[in-house]
Amino acid sequence: MDIIVCAKQVLDVAEIKIHPETKEPILSGVPRKISDIDKNAVEEAIKIKDKVGGKVTVITVGMPEAVENIKELLAMGADEGIVVKTQSQDYDVVSKLLMKAVEKLGTYDLILCGEASIDQFSGQMGPRIAGLLKIPQITYVKKLEVEKEKIRADRDTGDTIVTMESSYPVLITVTKEINEPRLPSLMQILAASNKPIQEWEGEELIKKVEDKTVIHKVTGITSERKNRIYQEENLEDSIEKVVDDLFKDGVVG
């Protein structure tokens, strides 16, 4: 089975600080990584490959440095990586580049994506690519069963679990709950350095790209909190103090 996983290189959101004066998020120097839920997609792809055989290709659209992040996915067990280089982060542009990259690869049975990226969390990429390729999509999947002619998926819509089936090709977006991504061993990391990574220029796939979303302003969310921490040697003393303060401040009582 030919499986393609779309993985995004994102800013590690847990490391973002807010500038105290401008209130803007400070993005320079924030480390980049593969978006968490995309790793679940890679893990699922490897599990399927282990079961039915085939090939796992990982595509990322972004900056040239993404090559470093892709290596981790190859160490997990993906066979090949493709980095499509562009400066744009626009959903419309990136989804078209992914679609073009998929078409350039040619054959595929299954495309896996994370339900959303941890930085933007917009959940657009999977459905957009499926729409562009005119193939069925099954989103928010927390359980996947692969058979020869069809795939069966449980999608979590919040208040219902919908079991769906589809023939191939199909695009699936997965949630965090579907599996626990493996941590590659040192041996796997070393072995992965021999696996191929291709770098493609975005302009070669699409001549002219045009962002459709304009970002006017990004303001950090800061909350002024009292941050009173109670850490006495004896827990009972901590509780005594916090209860005193809660009464004094009129929170309880």
Next chain:
Amino acid sequence: MRNMIVVYSDDKKLMLELLAKGRELADGLNKTLVGLSIGKSTSEREQDLIYYGADQVVSTGEDQDYVKAEEYSEILIKIINELSAEIVIIGNTKNGKEIAARTAGDMDTGCITDCSKLYLNENNEMMAERIVYGGNAVAVQSLTSSPKIYTMIPRVTDALPKDEQRKGEIIKKEVTPAVSPSKIIKVQEKKVEGANIEDAKIIIACGRGVKKKEDISLIKELADFLHGETIGCSRPISADLNWLSEDHWVGLSGHKVKPHIYVAVGISGQIQHLAGMRGSDVIVAFNKDPEAPIFKAADYGVVGDLYQALPLFIQKIKQKMG
């Protein structure tokens, strides 16, 4: 001239909120508001969409109960094209989001999901706000292409009062989408305990610090004692372990809450959880790890094991109250 605003949601309550938002924008832009009904519908229900603010209702009357993205998206595209709609607002449910994004991809246009605000700026241009960077920031965005597609989260606005004097046209349209190769095999309603967590004034919430399902009784005990209406939880307790139903889940992809008092017990405070509860007036945290990020988001933070701390906490409050 693109003159229409179309709103659609598979969630009935959210649909009324979309009509209220759509009405506000339609009045501001001098456009016509169309409420779209896809799937099984009744004439009463269609009439209601007029009473709640629509100028027109388009009903496709497809004989489908559950949403398949490919087919719904195809219906939506046909309607958008026929009406030559300029603005499309879809309810931000899981189904709504996947339909919106697929439609945008197919129509080669821009889309903004999870909008927490939608408004016209001083030049009467549509602006949208959404949370980005895992809850760290709010971005103001706009779209340059047409149609402009947005998904709006619940509770951005209240539904308009029902006005049975409102008049409007109900148009039936037969749209038969191509049959998708995907099939719905089974739909299971999740067991929902009916926790209306978004309205709660006092919430006691638990996370992975709770070691087993039965121990949630400790959290319930504190909630009862403090007259909390319901208990909350972080993602793993609901989505992973299923110890509490989804209506208890507080976070970026769960529910966003704004109680007077939020007590976080054994919750480490991942940024996605904080995004769901940072609007609380007062935040109290219990955690055994002094480095847990929840303490940076809390007003009062007690470092200690919840199994010892909670009973002591209840006992001390009782003593204080005499």
